[in-house]
Amino acid sequence: MTDLLKEVHLGQDQIDEALMGCLADAANGHLDACAICQQRVTAARQPIEDFKSVTMAWSERRSATMPTNLPTRLLESSSRQRRLVWGAAVTALLAVMIAAPLELHYGDGHAGREDSAELGASRAVGSTGVVSGQQSTDEQIARDNQLLNEIDLELNSSSENPATLGLQAVPGRRAAHVVAISAEQD
Amino acid sequence: MNTVRDAERTGSELDDIEALVRTYRARLLRFVTFSIGDPDLAESITQDCFLKAYNGRASFRGDCSVNTWLTSIAVNLIRDQQRLQKFRFWRQARATAIDVTEAASFLPSNECSPETRMLVRERAQQVQAALGSLSDKQRTVFLMRFMEEMELSEIAAATQMPLNTVKTHLHRALKSVRAQAGTSR
Ligand SMILES: [Zn+2]
Numbered sequence A: 001m002t003d004l005l006k007e008v009h010l011g012q013d014q015i016d017e018a019l020m021g022c023l024a025d026a027a028n029g030h031l032d033a034c035a036i037c038q039q040r041v042t043a044a045r046q047p048i049e050d051f052k053s054v055t056m057a058w059s060e061r062r063s064a065t066m067p068t069n070l071p072t073r074l075l076e077s078s079s080r081q082r083r084l085v086w087g088a089a090v091t092a093l094l095a096v097m098i099a100a101p102l103e104l105h106y107g108d109g110h111a112g113r114e115d116s117a118e119l120g121a122s123r124a125v126g127s128t129g130v131v132s133g134q135q136s137t138d139e140q141i142a143r144d145n146q147l148l149n150e151i152d153l154e155l156n157s158s159s160e161n162p163a164t165l166g167l168q169a170v171p172g173r174r175a176a177h178v179v180a181i182s183a184e185q186d
Numbered sequence B: 001m002n003t004v005r006d007a008e009r010t011g012s013e014l015d016d017i018e019a020l021v022r023t024y025r026a027r028l029l030r031f032v033t034f035s036i037g038d039p040d041l042a043e044s045i046t047q048d049c050f051l052k053a054y055n056g057r058a059s060f061r062g063d064c065s066v067n068t069w070l071t072s073i074a075v076n077l078i079r080d081q082q083r084l085q086k087f088r089f090w091r092q093a094r095a096t097a098i099d100v101t102e103a104a105s106f107l108p109s110n111e112c113s114p115e116t117r118m119l120v121r122e123r124a125q126q127v128q129a130a131l132g133s134l135s136d137k138q139r140t141v142f143l144m145r146f147m148e149e150m151e152l153s154e155i156a157a158a159t160q161m162p163l164n165t166v167k168t169h170l171h172r173a174l175k176s177v178r179a180q181a182g183t184s185r
Helices: A002-007 A012-020 A025-033 A035-064 A070-107 A113-125 A133-160 A176-185 B002-006 B011-015 B017-036 B039-055 B066-084 B093-097 B100-104 B114-132 B136-146 B152-159 B163-183
Strands: none
Touching: A012 A025, A012 A035, A012 B163, A025 A035, A035 B017, A035 B100, A035 B114, A035 B163, B011 B017, B017 B039, B017 B066, B017 B136, B039 B066, B066 B136, B066 B152, B100 B114, B114 B136, B114 B163, B136 B152, B136 B163, B152 B163
């Protein structure tokens, strides 16, 4: 029986399957009993094992040059970033809430209506354009919506973009990934 | 290295991000680097991967090793980048960015003779050259099986490929490694 098995050595595809870990039972039985095929499998595995150890040596070196305290900074800056963005958002909203009633008050039958409207608008969002009456209210709403959208975008990007969470590449190294993401978003 | 893969890890291991990075970063960096052929970009993707893993640690069910889980996250990030096509992969100029010859000198010198070291270097170069001739998918599957020691079923799940496709890619990759060994003899 053993002699018979040894006469039919594993084919190249079966050697590959042995490496891949999916060799059929019958062929596995031959491999267990055949020193020649065992040697062929070992020889086929050798370059891969060498590549594995060499690249691991390379990667350990390279990894050691990456920032070690990165995760902590990342998490801290993540919450700080959020607080900053929220702070800015709340300030902007307060400005809108204060400016809008002012605008309505001065705009209602007041002699200096256009000037006041302009004042209200510029107080609200720093606009320099001259607007008046109903147009002022519509544009105000549009600007408020735009502002809220921008806050939304800012919050989303600050939670997803690693660049804003302190994940920039090591100084002097190219941050191609971040650049690529920015390009995609553009 | 095998102890890391063999040990069944629990979700609590993921709570300590510093330990997580310390334990797995070199290995993950190797996987990403040799998947895309660009060490700088690989660093960035590796960091993204840890961020994603940490933020999504609640979804880790413990039905595979942490390394397999991290590798699966990395595969998705790499695929996203490949879709962007904003940079060039292995077959282009970046393939020369990793100097395996130089890397071979990092191997512990007390373990082998200069002759053995030279052989190791040669064979590692053959595999690197073979990787350069593969498609993105073939290369990723090869690295998952032979560097990360993932089961074929785990590779199929992580790459969303049928098991037979995974096998076909591996056959092709091994054929390429053999061809490289043949040409340099
Ligand atoms: Zn045999």
